[in-house]
Amino acid sequence: xxxxISQSVRREDVPDKIAxxxxxxxxxxxxxxxxxxxxxxTEARAIIKNIVFPKLPDGYCIVDKGDVPGRNRVxxxxxxxxxxxxxVVNYIGEPIALVVGKDKRVIESILSQIRVEYQRIExxxxxxxxxxxxxxxxGDNNCFSDYxxxxxDMVSAKRRAKFVYEGEYETGYQEQFYLEPQGMIGVYEEGxxxxxxxxxxxxxxxxxxxxxxxxxxxxxxxxxTTTGGGFGGKEDYPSLIGGQVACAAxxxxxxxxxxxERNEDIEVTTKRHPSKIRLKSYIDENYRVLGMEGDIxxxxxxxSGLSSVVLQRAMFASAGVYNIENLVVRGRAVATNKVVSGAxxxxxxxxxxxxxxxxxxxxxxxxxxxxFEFKLSNILRQGDRSTTGGLYRDRILLPEMVNxxxxxxxxxxxxxxxxxxxxxxxxxxxxxxxxFHGGGFTGSGERDHIKGRVRLVKDDxxxxxxxxxxxxxxxxxxxxxxxxxxxxxxxxxxxxIFNNPDTDRVPDSGPTVASRTTVIVGKLVQEASEKLKExxxxxxxxxxxxxxxxxxxxxxxDRFEGDAYTSYSWGVNAVEVEVDPTTCEVKINxxxxxFDIGSAIDERIVKGQIDGGxxxxxxxxxxxxxxxxSGKIMQRKSTDYTIPTSMDVPEIKSELMCEPYGGGPFGAxxxxxxxxxxxxxxxxxxxxxxxxxKINKIPVRPEHLMEVVQxxx
Amino acid sequence: xxxxxxxxxxxxxxxxxxxxxxxxxxRRCGFTSIKKACGTSSCGVCTVLLDGMPVPSCxxxxxxxxxxxxxxxxxxxxxxxxxxxxxxxxxxxxxxxxSPGFLLTVIAMEREIENPDSQGIKNYLAGNLCxxxxxxxxxxxxxxxxxxxx
Numbered sequence: 001x002x003x004x005i006s007q008s009v010r011r012e013d014v015p016d017k018i019a020x021x022x023x024x025x026x027x028x029x030x031x032x033x034x035x036x037x038x039x040x041x042t043e044a045r046a047i048i049k050n051i052v053f054p055k056l057p058d059g060y061c062i063v064d065k066g067d068v069p070g071r072n073r074v075x076x077x078x079x080x081x082x083x084x085x086x087x088v089v090n091y092i093g094e095p096i097a098l099v100v101g102k103d104k105r106v107i108e109s110i111l112s113q114i115r116v117e118y119q120r121i122e123x124x125x126x127x128x129x130x131x132x133x134x135x136x137x138x139g140d141n142n143c144f145s146d147y148x149x150x151x152x153d154m155v156s157a158k159r160r161a162k163f164v165y166e167g168e169y170e171t172g173y174q175e176q177f178y179l180e181p182q183g184m185i186g187v188y189e190e191g192x193x194x195x196x197x198x199x200x201x202x203x204x205x206x207x208x209x210x211x212x213x214x215x216x217x218x219x220x221x222x223x224x225t226t227t228g229g230g231f232g233g234k235e236d237y238p239s240l241i242g243g244q245v246a247c248a249a250x251x252x253x254x255x256x257x258x259x260x261e262r263n264e265d266i267e268v269t270t271k272r273h274p275s276k277i278r279l280k281s282y283i284d285e286n287y288r289v290l291g292m293e294g295d296i297x298x299x300x301x302x303x304s305g306l307s308s309v310v311l312q313r314a315m316f317a318s319a320g321v322y323n324i325e326n327l328v329v330r331g332r333a334v335a336t337n338k339v340v341s342g343a344x345x346x347x348x349x350x351x352x353x354x355x356x357x358x359x360x361x362x363x364x365x366x367x368x369x370x371x372f373e374f375k376l377s378n379i380l381r382q383g384d385r386s387t388t389g390g391l392y393r394d395r396i397l398l399p400e401m402v403n404x405x406x407x408x409x410x411x412x413x414x415x416x417x418x419x420x421x422x423x424x425x426x427x428x429x430x431x432x433x434x435x436f437h438g439g440g441f442t443g444s445g446e447r448d449h450i451k452g453r454v455r456l457v458k459d460d461x462x463x464x465x466x467x468x469x470x471x472x473x474x475x476x477x478x479x480x481x482x483x484x485x486x487x488x489x490x491x492x493x494x495x496x497i498f499n500n501p502d503t504d505r506v507p508d509s510g511p512t513v514a515s516r517t518t519v520i521v522g523k524l525v526q527e528a529s530e531k532l533k534e535x536x537x538x539x540x541x542x543x544x545x546x547x548x549x550x551x552x553x554x555x556x557x558d559r560f561e562g563d564a565y566t567s568y569s570w571g572v573n574a575v576e577v578e579v580d581p582t583t584c585e586v587k588i589n590x591x592x593x594x595f596d597i598g599s600a601i602d603e604r605i606v607k608g609q610i611d612g613g614x615x616x617x618x619x620x621x622x623x624x625x626x627x628x629x630s631g632k633i634m635q636r637k638s639t640d641y642t643i644p645t646s647m648d649v650p651e652i653k654s655e656l657m658c659e660p661y662g663g664g665p666f667g668a669x670x671x672x673x674x675x676x677x678x679x680x681x682x683x684x685x686x687x688x689x690x691x692x693x694k695i696n697k698i699p700v701r702p703e704h705l706m707e708v709v710q711x712x713x
Numbered sequence: 714x715x716x717x718x719x720x721x722x723x724x725x726x727x728x729x730x731x732x733x734x735x736x737x738x739x740r741r742c743g744f745t746s747i748k749k750a751c752g753t754s755s756c757g758v759c760t761v762l763l764d765g766m767p768v769p770s771c772x773x774x775x776x777x778x779x780x781x782x783x784x785x786x787x788x789x790x791x792x793x794x795x796x797x798x799x800x801x802x803x804x805x806x807x808x809x810x811x812s813p814g815f816l817l818t819v820i821a822m823e824r825e826i827e828n829p830d831s832q833g834i835k836n837y838l839a840g841n842l843c844x845x846x847x848x849x850x851x852x853x854x855x856x857x858x859x860x861x862x863x
Contacts, residue, residue: 017809018797020746020786179810228810474808604804615847638751
């Protein structure tokens with residue numbers, strides 16, 4: 001079957017979604033199913049002295065730490081937060097117990113009658129307090145991770161430098177706000193627990209539930225249900241609630257359904273790490289950045305979760321797209337008594353790229369030179385080394401991409417026109433960002449931890465089923481993987497089957513994270529298809545392949561040296577804004593983007609990722625404000641935490657300019673996360689252009705802008 | 714208490730609690746196309762049509778709907794297919810959780826506004842949140858469906 005891999009096809013999952021018959025977790029009904037609601041900590045840090053429960057009606061029960069037959073710690077990277085609080089609580093919203101029963105209203109009534117007696121401990125509510133904690137939440141220094149990367153010779157760079165510039169950059173929380181809230185159902189039958197749920201990583205949940213119950217692997221089965229968005233939010237958190245419903249099902253011997261309300265979901269589930277990033281650059285008389293010192297501090301919240309890897313990704317991206325040969329960057333993930341920070345599309349990179357893109361612009365302005373010329377003269381080229389000393393092996397198209405975006409957006413003409421407009425009080429501006437995203441797990445993760453396996457099964461009628469643990473959560477993975485198999489096997493797409501994964505049927509091909517599904521798993525699907533093709537004449541064939549670390553790459557995980565990623569995707573964004581001179585409200589008038597993703601497996605799916613990612617990035621930069629006070633999230637409802645609406649976005653004009661990657665399927669590289677990374681700095685730079693001020697913090701809020709404008713800083 | 718709802722043109726007598734919202738009642742009756750994402754009538758996901766007008770069923774008291782016509786996606790398959798075709802073509806659907814509510818709102822707009830322009834469409838659909846598509850695919854689809862050029 002000959003077809004161009006990039007040409008868009010109809011997505012198989014869409015008709016059922018439009019017709020309202022796709023089954024999400026809330027649409028599942030099991031016989032005698034019970035419901036659960038969570039009793040949560042109202043204290044940021046306390047010892048639980050006592051819990052007084054009301055007399056429970058027949059058929060209702062409490063499930064808590066005493067009902068965890070295995071280890072009461074969620075296996076994420078380390079054995080981490082407890083499934084149910086064990087004597088202490090470390091953040092507001094931490095789960096203590098489930099109330100389980102038939103009628104949701106009775107459950108609510110029971111919940112409202114439970115009295116928890118706390119002995120308060122002084123909470124750590126900021127990273128500053130966390131770095132000087134007398135009573136640490138974690139370890140001795142209260143950091144879940146404290147890393148340093150370095151390369152080159154900083155002493156010499158400092159000596160040779162003519163200019164030094166230092167800046168501090170700050171980013172806030174961001175809530176994933178997948179439209180389908182978190183939800184899972186646990187079922188116990190004949191000695192085996194099955195968990196159904198809205199998830200990104202079936203095997204993460206499986207591993208966590210096995211440890212929670214102390215069950216052998218064959219006694220735990222995870223089934224992904226149609227998932228209404230994830231964006232990272234359903235990477236780690238489902239392991240926690242998966243264990244909880246497993247314990248509840250085991251105790252009641254009935255199916256137990258736990259689905260969050262939105263307000264609860266916003267308040268207690270993981271979010272993007274707030275960051276504070278200090279960068280100090282050493283520049284010579286030719287405006288080359290000789291060296292950089294960086295200090296990255298992430299607010300990790302009460303438990304470590306995925307913070308160590310988020311931090312690594314932020315550190316490795318700290319120099320952005322610039323070739324800085326001498327570098328020392330320290331990164332710390334600080335424990336605080338707040339909601340746990342976790343995975344969100346970009347995974348540390350949005351924070352780092354905001355910082356470096358603003359930093360480079362500010363250096364140029366400080367030195368009185370043209371920012372574009374300055375940035376382009378320091379830009380990475382093929383053969384340069386990354387922050388960890390890894391080699392950029394492939395051609396880097398950034399200069400061409402920048403030129404294309406400048407042309408698409410008429411950037412130069414606009415800059416001139418806006419200068420004139422400003423004279424009559426019209427505040428328009430345009431900003432441009434450059435960024436990359438490394439495909440797949442950071443460092444040796446794919447080689448040492450995931451070791452992904454992919455299986456294809458062909459039946460006697462010539463249908464081929466793709467068996468992987470990666471999920472379709474809206475991003476189009478099902479269609480993308482099917483296309484790769486069909487194209488490789490040269491059979492019609494209709495012959496390739498992709499079902500939602502069920503761990504009883506699929507091997508562990510790893511989680512649906514890190515933009516790895518196309519570039520890593522897709523490549524394995526391609527390799528398996530090639531093997532299957534050789535045996536096509538057999539009636540029923542099963543082939544399995546496993547990830548092999550590509551030759552010539554190198555990673556030392558103790559020293560953080562070598563190739564942090566085996567492929568890089570690149571992006572350039574321009575954003576045009578108009579600032580209201582009275583209210584400082586910002587309107588986005590245009591967005592232009594060019595991406596290098598190796599090749600598009602399906603242009604329409606790619607466009608969907610680009611549009612969605614950019615708008616999430618613009619939300620992050622502008623209206624998605626989330627703050628905490630005394631450890632409590634202040635924006636706990638969808639009326640307080642607002643995401644962009646159709647009114648907030650202009651048409652997004654995007655193009656691809658691709659350098660195919662030899663290690664990806666049909667040349668494809670990572671896509672999903674890349675699209676979010678560059679929007680925030682482009683937006684902030686556009687506002688800087690409009691107002692002539694310096695912006696060091698996102699989200700950029702009108703009230704802050706007003707202060708900056710009035711105070712001149 | 715008992716109320717009468719004409720759901721997708723079929724009359725039904727339904728027992729409801731005084732505080733029960735339309736969303737729960739309709740889901741209980743098997744209309745599971747309706748999804749809920751916020752519970753505070755701010756996202757549009759739970760939209761149903763009440764006498765042709767879009768309402769957020771998560772915050773609409775069932776007793777208030779007594780005697781009225783309710784339309785869900787199950788009741789307008791043909792129209793949904795017609796618009797759906799454009800949504801497929803433009804990549805407007807990703808996770809799909811907002812799709813039924815979005816479609817119903819488009820149908821209401823089509824009935825309510827004659828010849829909307831591009832901005833009019835954006836304004837009408839501003840109450841329907843989508844986190845996947847950045848609205849681009851949705852707006853392209855609706856504009857093509859309604860024959861609106863830029």
